[in-house]
Amino acid sequence: MPRFLLIAPRPHWDADFAGIDLSGGTSVTRVAPIAIATVAAMAPDGIEVVLHDEALAPVDFDDPADFIGITANVSQARRAIEIAREYRARGKPVIIGGPHITLDPAAFAGACDVAVTGEFEAIAAGFYADMIADRLQPHYAGGRPELTLSPTPAWELFDNDRALVGVVQTSRGCPFECNFCDVIQYLGRNQRHKSNDQVITEVQRLYDLGYNRIALADDNFTVYRKRATGLLEALKAWNGTEGRDFITFATQVSIDLARDDDLLTLCAEAGVSNLFIGVESVNEESLKASKKRQNLNTDMAGQLRKVVSHGLKVEAALMVGFDADSRLIFEQQHDFAMTLPVGTFKVSALVAPMATPLYDEMKAAGRLDFTGEQAHFPGADMVTNIIPAQMSKQELYTGTKWLISRLYSPAAFWTRFQDIAGRLGPNPLLSRGSGRLYNPPGREQANRHFGRMIRTIHREHADVARVIAQASRLMRRHPDIRDGLTDILTTWLLSLYVHMEKGVYDAEWAAMDAPPFETLRQSA
Numbered sequence: 001m002p003r004f005l006l007i008a009p010r011p012h013w014d015a016d017f018a019g020i021d022l023s024g025g026t027s028v029t030r031v032a033p034i035a036i037a038t039v040a041a042m043a044p045d046g047i048e049v050v051l052h053d054e055a056l057a058p059v060d061f062d063d064p065a066d067f068i069g070i071t072a073n074v075s076q077a078r079r080a081i082e083i084a085r086e087y088r089a090r091g092k093p094v095i096i097g098g099p100h101i102t103l104d105p106a107a108f109a110g111a112c113d114v115a116v117t118g119e120f121e122a123i124a125a126g127f128y129a130d131m132i133a134d135r136l137q138p139h140y141a142g143g144r145p146e147l148t149l150s151p152t153p154a155w156e157l158f159d160n161d162r163a164l165v166g167v168v169q170t171s172r173g174c175p176f177e178c179n180f181c182d183v184i185q186y187l188g189r190n191q192r193h194k195s196n197d198q199v200i201t202e203v204q205r206l207y208d209l210g211y212n213r214i215a216l217a218d219d220n221f222t223v224y225r226k227r228a229t230g231l232l233e234a235l236k237a238w239n240g241t242e243g244r245d246f247i248t249f250a251t252q253v254s255i256d257l258a259r260d261d262d263l264l265t266l267c268a269e270a271g272v273s274n275l276f277i278g279v280e281s282v283n284e285e286s287l288k289a290s291k292k293r294q295n296l297n298t299d300m301a302g303q304l305r306k307v308v309s310h311g312l313k314v315e316a317a318l319m320v321g322f323d324a325d326s327r328l329i330f331e332q333q334h335d336f337a338m339t340l341p342v343g344t345f346k347v348s349a350l351v352a353p354m355a356t357p358l359y360d361e362m363k364a365a366g367r368l369d370f371t372g373e374q375a376h377f378p379g380a381d382m383v384t385n386i387i388p389a390q391m392s393k394q395e396l397y398t399g400t401k402w403l404i405s406r407l408y409s410p411a412a413f414w415t416r417f418q419d420i421a422g423r424l425g426p427n428p429l430l431s432r433g434s435g436r437l438y439n440p441p442g443r444e445q446a447n448r449h450f451g452r453m454i455r456t457i458h459r460e461h462a463d464v465a466r467v468i469a470q471a472s473r474l475m476r477r478h479p480d481i482r483d484g485l486t487d488i489l490t491t492w493l494l495s496l497y498v499h500m501e502k503g504v505y506d507a508e509w510a511a512m513d514a515p516p517f518e519t520l521r522q523s524a
Contacts, residue, residue, distance in 0.1 A: 002131060003048045005065035006040055008033035009083055010054040011075035028449045029055040030494075031215060032163040035071045035098060037153035042124035046132055051157045054079070061086045067131060070112075071098035074182070074353060081111045088113070093136065099186045104354040118142030119172070119187075121149040144187065147172060147194045152202050155209055164450065165250070166211035168202040170194055170231065174219040176254070177291050178278075179361070180319075182353035183219050191220070193227055196234040203238065207247060212438040216251040216272065222263060223254065229263065235270040240433035247438045248487070250274035254294045258303035264310040269428050274487070275307065276346070279316040282336035283329060286322035290358075301339045308341040311425035311481075313488055316342045320403065321350035321396045323389040330399035330515050334406050341420045343413065343488040344495045347404045349384045349396050362386050369393065382504070395517055401506060402515035408499055409510035410463040413492050417471060420488060426480040437483065450494070457497050464496070 033053050040049040052059065068087045072080035077100040084094040097116030101108045105115060114136050116127070122145040130136045150169070160166075173191040174184050199216075206214055222228040240246035249272040257263060257275075267273065279300055280292055287295050304314055318337060320329050337345060352359040352368065362368050367387040382400040384393060391399070406412060429435070458465045471489050475482045499505035509516065 001046060001048050002066040002134075003050065003064060004043065004067045004069060004131065005050045005052060005063055006036040006069040006071070007059060007083060008036050008051075008053045008055070009070060009072055009076040009079035012078050027056050028162050028164065029053060030163070031165045032155070032158060032160065032167055034153055034167040034169060034217065036069075037155055037158055038150065038169075039069065039071065039097075039120055039124075040154040040157055041151040042120065042128070043154075044125075044128055044132075047128060049154065049157060051154075053158070054083075056159060056162055059083055059086075061090060065092065067095060067136075068092050069095045069097070072096065072101065073099045076100070077107060081108065084111050095136070099182070100354075102186055103182055107354075114138060114140070116140045116142065119145055121145045121147075144172070144190075144192065147192050148198070150194065150198070152198075152205055155205060160209045160211070162449075163211075164213065166206035166209070166214045167217050168199055168206065168214055169217040170199050170221070170251075171218045175223055176220065176294065177357075179290050179357040180350060180352065182356050185353075185355040187219070191224065196231050199231060200234055200238055203235070203247075207244065207438065210440045212245075212247045212440075214247060214249050216249050218251050221251040221253050221272070222257045222260075222267075225260065225263060229266065232263070232266045232270040232272065235272065236266065239271045240429050240435075243433075245434050245436045245438035246271055246429040246432065248273050250276065252276040252278075254278065255298065255300060255303050256294045258306045261310075264307060264312065268311040268425070271429055273311060273427065273484070274313050274315070276315045276317070277304070277307075279304075279340070280319045281322065281325075281329075282332055283322065283324050285324035286319075289322060289324060301336075304340050304342065305423055308420060308423045309425050311427050311484060313424075313484060313491075314340075314342050315344050315346065315491070316340060317346045317348070318403070319348055319350050320400055321384055321386065321388050321391075325388075326390045327395060327399065327515075327517065330403045331513075334403055337407055338412065338415065341416070341423050343416060343420065343492050345404075345407050347400060347407065349382055349400045350386060351384050352386050395515075398517060399515040401504065402509045402512065404499065404504055405506045405510040406512075408492070408496050408505055409507070410461075410467045412510075413496075414467050414470060417467075417485070417488065417492075418474070421474055421478055421481070421485060424481045424484050427483050430480075430483065450490075453497050454490075454493060457493060457500075464493070468493075 036051050040051060043049045070080045070083055080096055084096060087094050093113045095114040095116060096108055096112040101115055102117040105117060108115060119142045123140050123142045127140050171191050171193045172187040173189060175189050175191060203214060251272055253275050255277055281287055284296060307314055318333055320333060352362045368385055369387050370385045382397050384396060388396050458468060475485045
């Protein structure tokens with residue numbers, strides 16, 4: 001029986017909660033790796049499949065596997081090639097698939113024995129038949145299949161006690177056309193959906209494994225109102241009923257959701273209470289240039305306040321480095337962000353991912369800064385592969401790091417937290433069923449790791465400890481929204497810890513009223 005080792009590489013960058021050591025030697029990951037679990041679920045009898053998330057433990061290059069499979073997005077691509085090199089040097093055949101090899105196959109030329117491009121469902125049977133017969137082909141090209149073909153991921157093969165958030169992919173594709181987004185290049189603009197029954201089956205499976213927080217992986221969950229309404233009604237009928245405690249869901253939506261009160265209410269009633277929204281920029285010229293049309297001609301702060309009033313929590317994305325952005329953009333984004341009822345932000349410098357319209361535009365203009373191998377791996381959260389129009393790359397990096405530090409500072413968070421407390425609506429699930437968040441014994445390990453992180457940051461940072469104490473007093477005065485405020489506080493603490501560990505957060509910079517451009521210039 002062939003042994004197939006499927007690996008999720010540790011990202012080279014991305015200030016996310018991936019493999020942070022919270023317990024003196026044991027790592028925990030924020031989100032369970034759905035790609036390798038889905039590929040594993042398609043394997044027939046006759047293949048032994050093993051899952052390995054490098055965020056949790058180093059790769060064992062002496063593993064007795066017969067075949068090595070690696071899936072990689074852009075942040076994992078370099079590490080995927082490094083892992084492949086080590087296994088191939090030991091005579092192991094390596095298969096690489098995933099988004100980045102699909103968008104940029106040249107980046108992996110000579111790096112693997114088998115390339116899998118596109119989505120896997122329609123080609124899985126042939127691929128695994130060839131593996132059993134030991135006749136794998138050098139390239140398998142999947143298309144964009146209907147998601148009714150996609151199985152429930154093989155989560156039983158994963159170490160679920162060490163992931164905080166489970167994942168259910170509810171759709172693939174997005175009808176919008178943001179010019180910096182590679183999702184629509186990989187998955188298409190025709191959004192394909194799993195059935196409601198498929199989603200509920202996967203949610204129940206994760207519930208049975210002990211997850212009380214589940215990410216609904218959808219690049220725009222509410223863009224098709226009829227479909228979203230049907231799925232939310234199914235989730236509402238499941239969540240906290242038939243003897244189950246309730247769980248919470250997170251997903252990604254666009255800001256135009258705020259125009260639909262009925263859908264906002266249904267999100268809260270279903271437990272889809274954590275929303276990631278791409279706000280991107282206060283600069284309307286930047287929004288126009290990037291084709292982020294849904295954010296134009298609207299009061300974004302007012303819209304987000306409306307979302308929060310329904311009991312929903314928002315994490316917002318902010319980007320800097322558009323051609324319309326001068327060096328003032330960092331202070332402008334900071335001032336704008338401080339008006340938003342948002343606890344945590346995903347702040348990044350604009351990059352041009354391979355195969356996007358922005359990449360083609362920058363390449364034609366001679367403004368792609370990376371060459372050779374680097375050209376295939378766009379920059380990290382604070383490092384761009386674009387030559388900015390109105391500042392240097394160093395200034396963009398400095399401004400981005402200052403903006404992150406300033407917004408994540410305890411003082412800034414506390415200001416926003418108090419504002420949120422005055423606007424956040426109650427959680428309707430508290431009045432249904434048991435009214436309790438699911439907290440099974442199986443989650444003790446992950447909760448214990450998280451508790452250690454809280455104690456560490458509380459002990460080592462007095463300003464953080466003060467915010468925790470102030471927030472605790474405020475939450476006692478607002479029992480009807482205490483669960484929501486607790487979620488916002490813990491998400492900030494988790495993100496701040498990660499930013500500190502990865503050197504992204506700088507307390508000295510956080511105390512500055514503006515990015516330290518001149519100081520750096522003088523020191524140089």
